[in-house]
Amino acid sequence: MGLYRPFAELQNMTTSESQLISRDDRQTVGEQFVEDARMTCRDVNVFYGEKQAVQNVSIDIGRHEVLAMIGPSGCGKSTFLRCLNRMNDTIDICRVTGEITLDGNNIYDKNIDIVSLRALIGMVFQKPNPFPKSIYDNIAYGPTIHGLTDSNSELDAIVESSLVKAGLWDEVKDRLDQPGTGLSGGQQQRLCIARAIAVEPEVILMDEPCSALDPIATAKVEELIAELRRQYTIVIVTHNMQQAARVSQRTAYFHLGDLIEVGYTDKLFTTPRHQLTEDYITGRFG
Amino acid sequence: MSSSLLLVFLLVLSAIAFHLGRRKALAVGRASGSPRSLHSRPVYYGALTALWCGLPAIVLFVLWQTLESTVIVRLTLSTLPDEIRSLPDASLGLVVNDIKNLAAGNSFGGIKDPAIEAAANYYRHLQDIGSLIQSGALTVIGLVAMVLGLSRISPKLRARNQVETVVRVVLITCSTIAIFTTIGIILSVLFEAIRFFQHVPLTDFLFGLKWSPQTAIRSDQVGSSGAFGAVPVFTGTLMISALAMMVAVPIGLMSAIYLAEYAGKKVRAVGKPLIEILAGIPTVVYGFFAALVVAPFIRDLGARFGISVSSESALAAGLIMGIMIIPFIMSISDDVINAVPQAMRDGSYALGATKSETVRLVLLPAALPGIVGGILLAVSRAIGETMIVVMAAGLSANLTANPLQAVTTVTVQIVTLLVGDQEFDSPKTLAAFALGLLLFLVTLMLNVTALYIVRKYREQYE
Amino acid sequence: MSQKQKTTIEKVNKGLARRYRAEKRFKFMGLSAIVLSLTFLGILFASITYNGYTAFEQSWVQLHVFFDPELFDAKNLLRADYDGLVKKSLRETFPDVKGRSQKRKLYGLVSSGAAYQLQDMVVADSGIIGTSQKVWVPASDDIDMLMKGHIDRTTPESDRLVKDVQLGWIDQLIKEDRLQMRFNRSFFTAGDSREPELAGIRGATTGSFYMLLITLLLSFPIGVAAAVYLEEFAKKNRWTDLIEVNINNLAAVPSIVFGLLGLAVFLNFFGLPRSSPLVGGLVMTLMTLPTIIIASRIALQSVPPSIREAALGVGASKMQTVIHHVLPLAFPGMLTGTIIGMARALGESAPLLMIGMVAFIVDIPGGVTDPATALPVQIYLWADSPERAFMERTSAAIMVLLAFLILMNGTAVLLRNRFERRW
Numbered sequence A: 001m002g003l004y005r006p007f008a009e010l011q012n013m014t015t016s017e018s019q020l021i022s023r024d025d026r027q028t029v030g031e032q033f034v035e036d037a038r039m040t041c042r043d044v045n046v047f048y049g050e051k052q053a054v055q056n057v058s059i060d061i062g063r064h065e066v067l068a069m070i071g072p073s074g075c076g077k078s079t080f081l082r083c084l085n086r087m088n089d090t091i092d093i094c095r096v097t098g099e100i101t102l103d104g105n106n107i108y109d110k111n112i113d114i115v116s117l118r119a120l121i122g123m124v125f126q127k128p129n130p131f132p133k134s135i136y137d138n139i140a141y142g143p144t145i146h147g148l149t150d151s152n153s154e155l156d157a158i159v160e161s162s163l164v165k166a167g168l169w170d171e172v173k174d175r176l177d178q179p180g181t182g183l184s185g186g187q188q189q190r191l192c193i194a195r196a197i198a199v200e201p202e203v204i205l206m207d208e209p210c211s212a213l214d215p216i217a218t219a220k221v222e223e224l225i226a227e228l229r230r231q232y233t234i235v236i237v238t239h240n241m242q243q244a245a246r247v248s249q250r251t252a253y254f255h256l257g258d259l260i261e262v263g264y265t266d267k268l269f270t271t272p273r274h275q276l277t278e279d280y281i282t283g284r285f286g
Numbered sequence B: 001m002s003s004s005l006l007l008v009f010l011l012v013l014s015a016i017a018f019h020l021g022r023r024k025a026l027a028v029g030r031a032s033g034s035p036r037s038l039h040s041r042p043v044y045y046g047a048l049t050a051l052w053c054g055l056p057a058i059v060l061f062v063l064w065q066t067l068e069s070t071v072i073v074r075l076t077l078s079t080l081p082d083e084i085r086s087l088p089d090a091s092l093g094l095v096v097n098d099i100k101n102l103a104a105g106n107s108f109g110g111i112k113d114p115a116i117e118a119a120a121n122y123y124r125h126l127q128d129i130g131s132l133i134q135s136g137a138l139t140v141i142g143l144v145a146m147v148l149g150l151s152r153i154s155p156k157l158r159a160r161n162q163v164e165t166v167v168r169v170v171l172i173t174c175s176t177i178a179i180f181t182t183i184g185i186i187l188s189v190l191f192e193a194i195r196f197f198q199h200v201p202l203t204d205f206l207f208g209l210k211w212s213p214q215t216a217i218r219s220d221q222v223g224s225s226g227a228f229g230a231v232p233v234f235t236g237t238l239m240i241s242a243l244a245m246m247v248a249v250p251i252g253l254m255s256a257i258y259l260a261e262y263a264g265k266k267v268r269a270v271g272k273p274l275i276e277i278l279a280g281i282p283t284v285v286y287g288f289f290a291a292l293v294v295a296p297f298i299r300d301l302g303a304r305f306g307i308s309v310s311s312e313s314a315l316a317a318g319l320i321m322g323i324m325i326i327p328f329i330m331s332i333s334d335d336v337i338n339a340v341p342q343a344m345r346d347g348s349y350a351l352g353a354t355k356s357e358t359v360r361l362v363l364l365p366a367a368l369p370g371i372v373g374g375i376l377l378a379v380s381r382a383i384g385e386t387m388i389v390v391m392a393a394g395l396s397a398n399l400t401a402n403p404l405q406a407v408t409t410v411t412v413q414i415v416t417l418l419v420g421d422q423e424f425d426s427p428k429t430l431a432a433f434a435l436g437l438l439l440f441l442v443t444l445m446l447n448v449t450a451l452y453i454v455r456k457y458r459e460q461y462e
Numbered sequence C: 001m002s003q004k005q006k007t008t009i010e011k012v013n014k015g016l017a018r019r020y021r022a023e024k025r026f027k028f029m030g031l032s033a034i035v036l037s038l039t040f041l042g043i044l045f046a047s048i049t050y051n052g053y054t055a056f057e058q059s060w061v062q063l064h065v066f067f068d069p070e071l072f073d074a075k076n077l078l079r080a081d082y083d084g085l086v087k088k089s090l091r092e093t094f095p096d097v098k099g100r101s102q103k104r105k106l107y108g109l110v111s112s113g114a115a116y117q118l119q120d121m122v123v124a125d126s127g128i129i130g131t132s133q134k135v136w137v138p139a140s141d142d143i144d145m146l147m148k149g150h151i152d153r154t155t156p157e158s159d160r161l162v163k164d165v166q167l168g169w170i171d172q173l174i175k176e177d178r179l180q181m182r183f184n185r186s187f188f189t190a191g192d193s194r195e196p197e198l199a200g201i202r203g204a205t206t207g208s209f210y211m212l213l214i215t216l217l218l219s220f221p222i223g224v225a226a227a228v229y230l231e232e233f234a235k236k237n238r239w240t241d242l243i244e245v246n247i248n249n250l251a252a253v254p255s256i257v258f259g260l261l262g263l264a265v266f267l268n269f270f271g272l273p274r275s276s277p278l279v280g281g282l283v284m285t286l287m288t289l290p291t292i293i294i295a296s297r298i299a300l301q302s303v304p305p306s307i308r309e310a311a312l313g314v315g316a317s318k319m320q321t322v323i324h325h326v327l328p329l330a331f332p333g334m335l336t337g338t339i340i341g342m343a344r345a346l347g348e349s350a351p352l353l354m355i356g357m358v359a360f361i362v363d364i365p366g367g368v369t370d371p372a373t374a375l376p377v378q379i380y381l382w383a384d385s386p387e388r389a390f391m392e393r394t395s396a397a398i399m400v401l402l403a404f405l406i407l408m409n410g411t412a413v414l415l416r417n418r419f420e421r422r423w
């Protein structure tokens, strides 16, 4: 833990210095740690073969908070996000070091079961990816494979409540048996969110969930995120800084595999502490 | 001059024409100022001259080659005495064969009919004259056309455009060959099949339960004996194909799944080409294997348990055919499974599904149309497969549902009816074409459906 | 709420063991499917090799032949009684053989080809008349099978093709070193024969060669031309759709149907010579064209449009663009498709049965219009023969065929890997 700046020093920097931290300094600044964290990440490094995509990232994810991750394309946001529910295991050449815990248990520990881990940490992807099945079967997929229900009526209830939570129920309740691929892009994305919450995860990871959606659909998904926060912990990657500002409590800024700065969202966007962060949010970064 | 030599000669002539044309174009270009004043580059003038020289001659050559023998035979026959000329077609064919053999110098047996010997001499004479005329005519045409082509060369001649037009026409012709092949197939089986159905009613053929073309010939009771009922042949084909699919589909599909989802990169890099090579093993090899190893093995196995198994059992043929089709199913399923987007897998894994759940519940349903299309293509293959069944399945058309007995198939019957020396007109040989027509239609339906399904499937994920 | 979460994860965990068992089962099924198909193929290769490798060796018997001048008529050396020479030499080797049936058994030791061999020797050099020569001649197929262990000495004599007396003679010959196993050259240099020990694959391979030559000469240019037209020039319309459906369908039409086409069109309509590699080549051309066209189109599609645009941009005509820029880049892919098509044509036999390339032909064809057979058809013909020695030769011929095919397909795969370009 010696690598981290003492909390007091950080406080000092934010309050007393108007000077921005220079571009060459790649150590994380800001409120990267919280008390009562749901998930903690320490010294996380990710490699694709020889190539390192994420370096020494340490950050906490709090209970019932929305953490936004921003940064230029290719800086490793998705890569880091996928570490949180071990989706990177599906990529042969990908290797992860460091420690990531959920409720105090290291998720990379040998005796952690990847299936139950992913049941606890759901994920929503950039492009809506409903299965080529009916709307009902899409939602029922998770509960069925995990054996969460004992009867059909229970399953019906889960499907309904998930769709209601995802704000999709009214739009699709009459055509649950039609293919999920037949919905509009925004509806598909909400279907995917509903699918993720149908297994009642504790954390939901979202990788640019709105990048394929129009503004109206985006607004709906954002509303949904605000709603979901009451029950779940959410980590969201976004390219849209307004979106990060609207939905998140804290924001983390990544740059070329480094976690540069973490801060309370309103502060980070108004008074960034790192030169790189400021470059990015003022649009100076290519 | 033999025809291949003639062809070479024509090609050489065209090459000379090319050279001359190019030279002339260069000269013309220089005469009228600079080479730039030519419409096209000199090569194109050369190519155009070569086309002038070669194209008409080669067209004539092909026409001549296809028509020559018919014309000569007609002329020869017209010299024969009337009593020979009035023979029925079949016997006349034999006479023609005798004449040809005699003319070619291999006289079998003691045909000492002076009329035929005279005809043979005349035939040979005609052949000689024909080839002389052909060589002469082609040379003259080639030369005249070349001179004509050369004389047309001028700076304004749009040589490039003309050459390109010709090339284009050639390209179009080549691409229509597929259509002509299909038409050729349909016509060639259709005509003979229609002649067959003049002897044997269509309903008897399609619904008759007894198939024994051999007896039909002997008892001289063609249509009425009902020996051309093809139902046992169909059921035999179906049984063997079904057995083959029962072997090939599960094994091929599971192997493909393992290769696509479980195996590491290295295994896949070795596995795929290996499968392609395996898919290239000729079916005659499988047929030999079936007859040599599998059929006796199954028979002995049956004997051990006191079950009598025919040594040409449908089981052995079906089993081997299934093994033959495994690589086919495997490579199609592999393509289809790989075409399912990674996002589907990610979506499933992110929900906590295991690999097998992902495969069974997401990938396979998503890939189903493609797999079904592949299976239909495989069925079409099994139905049309010939060598394995010819070597390992039986000849007798049993109407049975027992895979341990011998059954026969459409392709086996086509082969047995057509191989050997038959007159071309007997219902027996015509029956082969009727079966061929049926085989073509059924596989056509399967193929078109399958290709349509696969195409739709591909488009879905593009 | 936290209570509810607990129950969810508990439910998940409860099912885990069962689900992992299912996972294991499934994976095991996949693995066994692969192992099973590889086992089948292993057995196939093993049994063919096991049955066939002995065919590359052949038993030879040494005869001491006296070319008695009295037997020869200088004007007609071909007419001499060579069969008698062989028999006499055998009788002299085993002087105490008496009786007709014994003698017949004795003569059965050597192949009927021995007489022809002596004839060839005399025709080649008439100077040997009047001399005594030691000549190695092929043993008969039964003896060959015995030497190779395919006939068991311990079976009762009545069930055995080689009788006890013959065993005695054989042992004596072996002791005198006059019965040897040698490399079977005639398997590669001889045509077909009714006698297994004289039969070779030269005729069939030559027939296959001529046939493939015709196929290659026709199908490669036509296939490439068709692909170029469809991919580069044709507009997408009903007509090209029809062509495309036709091509795709033809690729899946049973090969025997092409045989029927060849029979009806090339033989009966155009009157081309039956059993000739020419007709075989034409049929194979029609059959392989779809494969070549499809592969060539894929090769053309993989050439990026930017290259065409660049060429058109500097003022090349469409035709020049294709010939100068697109074709060279697509060439390896087209070649790969062609090799695969050729390999398919080499292994194909069903259509050849229809056009008469299935006859018993001893002579080695000298041109594309001579009667011929092809390697796979030769295999089919031999497989039908009852003699044990033909089974061995069938397997050996299969080994040769497979070697060719693996060579061709391997080349195609290598070529593709070598030239596969990522743009």
Ligand SMILES: Nc1ncnc2c1ncn2[C@@H]1O[C@H](COP(=O)(O)OP(=O)(O)OP(=O)(O)O)[C@@H](O)[C@H]1O
Pocket (backbone or CB within 6 Å): A048, A053, A071, A072, A073, A074, A075, A076, A077, A078, A079, A080, A091
């Ligand atoms: N499967 C992979 N194999 C190899 N390298 C990869 C792989 N996935 C990502 N990378 C590399 O890792 C780095 C980080 O990629 P990542 O997808 O995490 O970026 P990102 O921040 O999500 O970008 P974007 O905003 O464009 O989504 C990139 O340089 C990328 O090239």
Ligand SMILES: [Mg+2]
Pocket (backbone or CB within 6 Å): A077, A078, A079, A207
């Ligand atoms: Mg990303």
